[in-house]
Amino acid sequence: MTTLDFSPLFRSMIGFDRLIDSLETAYRTEPGGYPPYNVEVQDENSYRITLAVAGFTDSELDIEAKENMLTVSGQRKATEAEGNFLYRGIANRGFERKFQLADYVKVVDASLENGLLHIDLVREVPDMMKPRRIEIRGGEQGPAIEDASDRQEAAKAA
Incomplete structure (x- = not known):
């Protein structure tokens, strides 16, 4: 049986170890009916x-x-x-x-x-895992990271 080598993916994918393990497991698993x-x-x-x-x-x-x-x-x-x-x-x-x-x-x-x-x-x-906007600051401005709760508060204030 041949095996797939996923090591080239490790160079550009960080934190996806479980995904690679799942791919290897799926490749080895025989289909059950x-x-x-x-x-x-x-x-x-x-x-x-x-x-x-x-x-x-x-x-x-x-x-x-x-x-x-x-x-x-x-x-x-x-x-x-x-x-x-x-x-x-x-x-x-x-x-x-x-x-x-x-x-x-x-x-x-x-x-x-x-x-x-x-x-x-x-x-x-969870809300904390949802995408958040990161502002690029040019000088001394407010916080660089804006999360969903900050956006909701800003929308309520406007």
Whole structure:
């Protein structure tokens, strides 16, 4: 198996170590097919993951968000009456599917309807992390860095 060398990116990208690690992990990860899923962008900061989990009840499914990892797992309960099948094509196995979440993305809702598990996510960037304007001073003037709260106060005063 060949590997990708991301070391040239380290020369111009500072602080993106986690991104490079994620790229390397994604390259090594083999695609899994069960259960099938969709990732939908609803708007700029809202996402929805939909997994096809037919045959699972909500008590057999588990959703866990820890740090920047969302883990969805399902374990079918053993049924006492297995029956005498001529053909068995419906999957009766458990699963675990992991999704790497970006910073400030959190799970806000999960629902199970018609065999589809919907997980709604929202990215909420704190005010202190939003872009701020940096003025270039020519002489002795006020502060060089203006953040969102300073702009709001200036707008209220005007």
